[in-house]
Amino acid sequence: MADSAHKTLEDLIKSVEIFNGLDTRDINKVLKVATGKKFETDAVVFREGDQGDCFYLIIEGKVRVSKSVSNDKIEEVAILSAGDYFGEMALFDGEPRSASVVAIESTKLLEVKNSQFIKIIMSDENFSRKVLWAFCSTFAKRLRATNHLLSIFAKNQTPR
Secondary structure, three states, rough: OOOOHHHHHHHHHHOOOOOOOHHHHHHHHHHHEEEEEEEOOOOOEOOOOOEEOOOEEEEEEEEEEEEEEEEEEEEEEEEEEEOOEEOOHHHHOEEEEEOEEEEOOOEEEEEEEEEHHHHHHHOOOHHHHHHHHHHHHHHHHEEEEEHHHHHHHHHOOOOO
């Protein structure tokens, strides 16, 4: 990889919430196990229910995250763009994907296999402390947002 492209990728990874406390050495550990993937518009990255063995960092482009809420209804959960990440829940629980992700424009991703990422975490206590703390912080923010949405939903479902 050219030095300028590597530096740009390094800077982008540092801007990702779960990695922004890492130094260059730690970022390079992630880059070493990451694989670049390209998805054209409307290409499926993964489907709800698929087995998850990796997570993704968005380098360029946008994806739509959607969830089945009934047999015939799908709800958009989020639109994610460069600097965002998704698919990380499989890293922790090994459960099937909880949502589907589709590219909504030409999109470049970095794919990080869970097995490789766990090797880094298990071999470097400082790295694992920083990254796992950042994951916990992100999970807490997402849980708060979900709780807020649930409270709005519950208020709208209350009989009058």
